[in-house]
Amino acid sequence: MAQIAVLSDTLAGHTDMVTAIAVSAYYSPIVVSSSCDKSVLIWKIKDDVTVVPHRRLTGHSHFVEDVVLNSDGQLAFSASWDGDVRFRDVATGSITSRFVGHTKDVLSVTISPDNRQIVSGGRDRIIKVWNSLGECKCTIEGADAHTEWVSCVRFSPNFHKLVLVSDSWDRTVKVWNFTNRKLMYTLVGHTGYVNAVAVTPDGTMCASGGKDTLVLLWELAIGAKVHEFNAGSIIHAICFSPRWYRLCVASENDFRIWDLAEKTLLQVLKPETAVGRKKRPFCTSLTWSTNGLTLYSGYKDGTIRLWGFSPA
Numbered sequence: 084m085a086q087i088a089v090l091s092d093t094l095a096g097h098t099d100m101v102t103a104i105a106v107s108a109y110y111s112p113i114v115v116s117s118s119c120d121k122s123v124l125i126w127k128i129k130d131d132v133t134v135v136p137h138r139r140l141t142g143h144s145h146f147v148e149d150v151v152l153n154s155d156g157q158l159a160f161s162a163s164w165d166g167d168v169r170f171r172d173v174a175t176g177s178i179t180s181r182f183v184g185h186t187k188d189v190l191s192v193t194i195s196p197d198n199r200q201i202v203s204g205g206r207d208r209i210i211k212v213w214n215s216l217g218e219c220k221c222t223i224e225g226a227d228a229h230t231e232w233v234s235c236v237r238f239s240p241n242f243h244k245l246v247l248v249s250d251s252w253d254r255t256v257k258v259w260n261f262t263n264r265k266l267m268y269t270l271v272g273h274t275g276y277v278n279a280v281a282v283t284p285d286g287t288m289c290a291s292g293g294k295d296t297l298v299l300l301w302e303l304a305i306g307a308k309v310h311e312f313n314a315g316s317i318i319h320a321i322c323f324s325p326r327w328y329r330l331c332v333a334s335e336n337d338f339r340i341w342d343l344a345e346k347t348l349l350q351v352l353k354p355e356t357a358v359g360r361k362k363r364p365f366c367t368s369l370t371w372s373t374n375g376l377t378l379y380s381g382y383k384d385g386t387i388r389l390w391g392f393s394p395a
Contacts, residue, residue: 101381111156326375
């Protein structure tokens with residue numbers, strides 16, 4: 084099997100599980116991570132290689148489950164089990180707005196490609212749409228809505244057709260036309276809860292995964308499954324490379340990189356077991372750098388590992 088990724092650094096800063104890692108859509112020397120330690124960490128990239136801690140953002144009173152950046156990396160949105168989404172200025176760390184309206188834990192947050200709409204989902208089974216002032220503009224519920232926890236929400240990066248993808252513990256993935264907030268498709272195929280979803284950089288496909296260990300690839304234009312991979316254990320995170328036609332999937336056993344064109348497994352990555360520990364930490368969050376040359380992986384033990392890729 085090809086050795087395409089090499090461990091380049093391990094970042095220590097969080098004291099509990101790393102729940103999410105985010106970079107901006109366009110190049111920014113900022114990486115943010117969220118954790119069950121109730122904080123968000125801002126990391127700075129120096130010399131395009133070295134990543135150093137810059138600022139810890141506190142304020143949430145429970146686990147921070149998700150964090151995203153706007154397109155230029157200046158604004159961060161964090162979702163927490165305390166029921167809030169918080170909007171912060173990355174440069175100062177100050178809280179600009181609190182998004183209050185969910186009645187239970189907020190599990191996911193995302194921002195539209197034009198930076199104008201923020202969407203959140205949670206254990207109250209609803210999806211909420213906000214503006215940057217923290218005003219709820221719309222609540223998606225009713226007959227078309229998910230019937231269990233909304234575990235992940237992600238926008239397609241396509242500016243010309245605003246599409247939202249959501250997944251749930253009801254075992255479905257839903258595709259929404261976000262211009263009119265109407266349901267396009269309910270994607271059925273998983274046999275267990277779904278807790279991870281990602282959209283390809285060109286916005287044509289999405290991938291979903293969860294308890295049944297399967298990664299299902301869906302074509303968004305027609306709402307149909309086109310392929311599946313087996314990750315071997317419960318899936319916690321999925322991301323597509325912005326540089327190559329590759330898919331990376333984190334599970335409780337390892338994380339794997341597939342070539343989507345050839346439908347082949349390229350590499351299986353596992354960290355070493357730490358001294359004094361019996362169990363190998365498993366990967367709980369993933370994201371690729373904007374240039375696609377670094378993969379950030381967050382772990383249950385609070386560390387973030389960086390994997391380097393050759394540009395060739």
